[in-house]
Amino acid sequence: MECWKCGKKAVMHRKYEGKSWCGDHFVEQFESLAKETISKEGLFQSNEKVCVALSGGMDSTALLLFLDNLFENWRDAELIALTVDEGIEGYRDESIEIAKELCKDLDIELHIASFDDHFGKTLDEIMEDKDHGCTYCGVLRRWLLNKKSREIGADKLATAHNMDDELQSIFMNYLKGDMKRMVRLGAKPAVLDREKFVPRVKPFRESPEREIALYAKLKGLELHQTECPYVEDSLRFDVRDFLNDMESKRPSTKFTALRAFDKLLPKIKDGFSGDETSVRECKECDEITSGEVCKACQLRKKI
Amino acid sequence: MPVKVLHEDLEKSLTAEKGTTVEEIIRKVGVNPETVITEKDGEIVSNKETVDGDECLHLINVVSGG
Numbered sequence A: 001m002e003c004w005k006c007g008k009k010a011v012m013h014r015k016y017e018g019k020s021w022c023g024d025h026f027v028e029q030f031e032s033l034a035k036e037t038i039s040k041e042g043l044f045q046s047n048e049k050v051c052v053a054l055s056g057g058m059d060s061t062a063l064l065l066f067l068d069n070l071f072e073n074w075r076d077a078e079l080i081a082l083t084v085d086e087g088i089e090g091y092r093d094e095s096i097e098i099a100k101e102l103c104k105d106l107d108i109e110l111h112i113a114s115f116d117d118h119f120g121k122t123l124d125e126i127m128e129d130k131d132h133g134c135t136y137c138g139v140l141r142r143w144l145l146n147k148k149s150r151e152i153g154a155d156k157l158a159t160a161h162n163m164d165d166e167l168q169s170i171f172m173n174y175l176k177g178d179m180k181r182m183v184r185l186g187a188k189p190a191v192l193d194r195e196k197f198v199p200r201v202k203p204f205r206e207s208p209e210r211e212i213a214l215y216a217k218l219k220g221l222e223l224h225q226t227e228c229p230y231v232e233d234s235l236r237f238d239v240r241d242f243l244n245d246m247e248s249k250r251p252s253t254k255f256t257a258l259r260a261f262d263k264l265l266p267k268i269k270d271g272f273s274g275d276e277t278s279v280r281e282c283k284e285c286d287e288i289t290s291g292e293v294c295k296a297c298q299l300r301k302k303i
Numbered sequence B: 001m002p003v004k005v006l007h008e009d010l011e012k013s014l015t016a017e018k019g020t021t022v023e024e025i026i027r028k029v030g031v032n033p034e035t036v037i038t039e040k041d042g043e044i045v046s047n048k049e050t051v052d053g054d055e056c057l058h059l060i061n062v063v064s065g066g
Ligand SMILES: [Zn+2]
Pocket: A003, A004, A005, A006, A007, A008, A021, A022, A023, A024, A025, A026
């Protein structure tokens, strides 16, 4: 099979567009899609300090590499990285080493924020209580990412959410009937309080997970998908498998579904967004919340 | 013609006709082609690539979470 552009050996056949790509042209095409997302959605401005949420996994290392390359040609943009160390022995240690090494190679300032330092317990310790699930990790990690990236002066927090992640979230919220959370999705969700909340952006939002993996591999990154030992058999996985089955039977289903959501979003956003006046500072930690005490502080008391 | 497939910790051997595509082989071992990228004898290949025999396909999982 040959690249439709240059005739070299193909590394990817995209069924959804009916074209095959060689390594070089695939990389070019992959990067131009992410650049398009960035400019279409206005994800970055000049003079900004952009912090990449770097887990050390495949998607976030690929994102850091891509942005580092992109920002080389941008004046005044600064790139830093932030890794959350949840404290998962044997799993997180390895990916933190990958994060450290990559940042050293690229000469990017890396900050590490740990659960142990901020919550007094590692995730391993939190999970000793059988009732504690992925919710704890997710809520505490988001809280920490926001607080820490604000403290280090980031204007934007770039996360490596890909098309598959985004679609899974759309369908999960739909299936759970959580419209309020659903309208907060998008490449650049609206931010209520810029002082307190570092806006999150998703440059890979339109890139399929499988293509990010190929990009990472072609860029020389290690592709080892280690799995979090606490991973739950969740609704997310059911939705993920359903979407991949659909894509496999009916190529381009995922693209159509994402585009449909993006058309729908501006029309339903105002109708389902929360009451902005109810946003206030958490009584305990001063981060913003819609209630009296934020979710992270509520969970913190239970660990 | 024999083809060897490595996926995660599993190793499967199967026979396939010459000219069978990588995608067909991925499906034969019960894997969704949307969830892996494939190396043939150490080189990344597209799902439309065909096998000619005595090859080893290495399927690398690309979906997060397991
Ligand atoms: Zn080419």
